[in-house]
């Protein structure tokens with residue numbers, strides 16, 4: 001397998017946009033890990049709460065003290081840096097959990113087929129029919145504000161995509177003769193799924209998951225922007241944009257006066273989404289079975 | 294072979310270039326000829342370059358490959374030197390081709406009729422109604438029942454055998470002088486295969502065309518071909534008329550091939566085998582390419598084996614053909630003794 | 632050679648539903664295997680021949696219970712396995728193995744050769760893990776591959792080598808019965824003979840019984856003792872191979888045998904060219920299923936379905952007029968010279 005892995009790595013890194021995506025991700029990762037050093041928290045309180053730096057609620061432009069400016073009494077730089085952690089946390093937890101749920105549902109439906117498949121897929125359809133953002137808003141409102149509630153809402157409404165994909169892949173792999181061969185050997189259904197079916201259908205799911213990571217962060221930010229997500233003062237890109245809501249129009253004759261309120265968190269968000277998509281795209285190319293060998 | 298040759302392939306070379314810029318000599322110095330109205334079989338195992346050779350005759354080698362040498366003389370002109378526009382006229386009109394997979398050679402979104410009509414109108418200036426008559430006539434000729442109805446059907450509505458008949462109708466609609474059939478029956482059942490081979494034979498007689506039949510089935514060769522070219526790893530190893538090839542093979546590969554096939558007409562406890570596997574084009578041996586699998590191999594075999602002409606039609610490319618001949622005689626003697 | 636009945640199939644049927652519409656209602660049935668009965672003796676190899684779509688693979692899969700039979704019974708070693716729950720079927724699976732047609736899709740690309748061969752042994756708790764890996768080496772060498780290949784992956788091998796791996800996987804469990812579905816059809820001529828010889832040797836060595844499914848009559852003749860001919864989901868003829876190839880009785884068998892090209896330019900045969908294609912198993916013809924293509928059809932054939940009856944010791948034919956179509960050829964089955 002080592003040779004195979006080397007080949008795949010070589011293919012991955014011979015692609016410019018893949019490298020760009022990878023570099024961006026590494027950059028975000030370093031920011032997230034190094035947050036306590038890049039933007040040291042002022043007090044021993046929860047570091048995720050952005051400290052209040054001024055008593056005026058007017059935004060302040062970038063200055064040496066506050067390189068990205070101040071919004072809603074809080075330092076934007078601090079918010080962007082610690083917001084990276086929030087973004088990773090939401091993205092990873094939601095993606096991992098929803099992918100696992102999707103894997104389970106999809107494999108059961110795809111492998112056993114018939115009635116099980118019918119029931120599970122109808123349930124999936126129902127979830128897919130509900131508009132995602134609306135549903136998430138409703139659920140988050142019912143559960144109350146808070147990051148964990150947002151995460152739950154996002155999981156509940158995003159597992160279906162991997163379930164669908166897994167099921168489709170499994171239906172395809174199931175027809176391969178090596179699955180028949182395993183059944184003829186007397187291997188149990190569970191082991192067949194685990195050893196034969198999933199390893200051959202997992203990559204598209206991982207690729208889809210990495211692409212979804214980006215869009216999840218946007219949705220989470222949208223919820224925060226609407227005031228449903230993170231609590232007041234929580235370091236989160238969406239929440240930072242929320243502060244900008246009243247200032248977005250700029251002031252008389254100077255439309256772009258408060259640019260820094262939207263640009264810094266916005267750019268962070270766009271780059272984050274872009275990074276995941278580039279990596280997902282590159283992975284898809286690398287693992288496309290038609291391009292193998 | 295008194296009549297003038299219709300097609301003469303001389304020292305044809307087709308090389309492929311892989312990603313790492315390596316040269317794959319898929320077809321390397323192949324020569325043979327086909328007389329007017331004659332049936333020539335091109336036999337060999339998978340990957341020996343049969344399809345590439347036939348595509349190269351029509352100059353249809355795909356972009357990774359290149360015809361790097363040789364001549365293809367058809368009706369007195371070298372096809373490799375003709376401008377592409379002239380070549381396009383020859384394809385389908387003078388030289389037609391049918392493929393192994395009738396299913397993938399027909400376009401699923403057009404009806405059978407549309408596809409045959411296209412083939413006809415491309416090369417012949419006919420009014421649409423006249424072209425349709427020709428199409429119907431062709432379908433009838435290849436034995437498709439209810440041709441009027443079939444004309445409006447899509448490929449998926451036809452069985453494999455019917456699709457192959459439709460392909461043949463299309464190929465023959467311009468009355469080509471040469472038909473190249475690349476494994477025309479490999480994907481069909483034996484009874485359907487018998488129908489199609491019978492059909493090809495009949496049409497060949499009726500239209501007087503020459504046929505290059507590509508196959509790996511020696512049974513079909515014995516049944517259909519007048520002359521046989523045996524290929525191995527991109528080279529011709531032996532050629533001869535069918536009696537010479539089947540009764541007096543002088544190349545160790547031909548001998549091995551003939552002895553290793555299970556046959557309906559003879560009883561054998563154990564099959565003879567050719568050891569090893571067919572080499573990949575990237576690892577063809579230098580000199581004789583059958584090296585490493587051959588019982589007669591000596592140091593001499595690293596040299597390119599010369600062509601030895603044994604009769605007007607029979608030629609073999611082997612350093613040790615005399616030894617092979619002697620060993621054949623011995624086997625025969627032993628067998629008689631039993 | 633033991634000659635007890637190892638496998639017995641009684642009136643086996645396998646229908647596949649064809650569904651359509653929003654509610655996926657069953658609109659028709661593909662009668663892939665439609666009432667098949669036969670016996671296989673321990674140590675023999677029975678060939679199953681017939682044209683594409685006649686139900687050969689479906690029959691093999693159903694016998695292994697990879698498909699659930701629609702009707703009928705399967706006995707293996709005297710025990711009925713057709714109604715057995717899967718948990719009780721598993722230990723029996725060890726004794727019935729399959730070799731698949733496609734050497735490319737029948738090996739999991741993400742498992743090493745060693746893992747592929749070892750899996751069955753592990754499932755059935757055979758040997759200790761240590762013994763298993765030495766067993767894998769031994770079996771790999773037995774099928775003509777190097778023991779070092781255990782750590783390599785399927786894509787590194789050629790079609791013939793992969794087929795050897797598939798055979799190794801099957802014999803690793805020391806089965807009694809092996810169903811080989813077109814096991815050599817995708818192989819090249821020179822590789823095919825190697826695999827056929829290997830299978831014959833293994834049969835002697837492990838006292839195996841083969842159910843050898845193939846559409847190639849010459850291959851079946853090489854490896855089998857008896858031959859079963861299928862047409863549209865039914866058996867039309869069963870006979871010892873000598874009888875079948877020298878004097879076929881069912882007109883369909885006669886046509887099949889006559890259609891096989893023989894690599895001898897002196898061989899001439901009055902080829903019986905059948906009209907038309909194989910009809911669809913969804914709506915099989917009335918009476919004898921072969922009647923629309925039969926060269927010697929009579930009125931009764933259109934109405935009455937002939938049953939499979941034993942007309943001579945060991946020769947079963949489902950035809951109203953067995954032997955009415957003769958086979959004319961210049962050369963009879965002979966010994967190699």
Ligand SMILES: Nc1ncnc2c1ncn2[C@@H]1O[C@H](COP(=O)(O)OP(=O)(O)OP(=O)(O)O)[C@@H](O)[C@H]1O
Nearest residue numbers: 309319338339340341342343344345346355357574
């Ligand atoms: N487009 C291509 N790119 C690279 N190599 C090619 C290409 N087409 C053919 N080849 C190589 O050329 C060699 C000859 O191929 P060809 O298709 O002529 O074999 P063949 O004799 O027709 O075999 P088969 O019986 O399988 O059809 C093969 O080894 C193949 O790998």
Ligand SMILES: Nc1ncnc2c1ncn2[C@@H]1O[C@H](COP(=O)(O)OP(=O)(O)OP(=O)(O)O)[C@@H](O)[C@H]1O
Nearest residue numbers: 647661663682683684685686687688689690846912
């Ligand atoms: N899973 C399935 N669902 C529906 N129909 C099927 C299924 N498997 C096979 N069939 C149908 O059953 C019939 C018999 O198929 P089967 O694969 O057994 O034929 P076969 O004799 O093995 O043919 P071949 O020589 O092409 O392998 C065919 O008409 C086929 O379309």
Ligand SMILES: [Mg+2]
Nearest residue numbers: 343344345475
């Ligand atoms: Mg070819």
Ligand SMILES: [Mg+2]
Nearest residue numbers: 687688689813
């Ligand atoms: Mg089959």
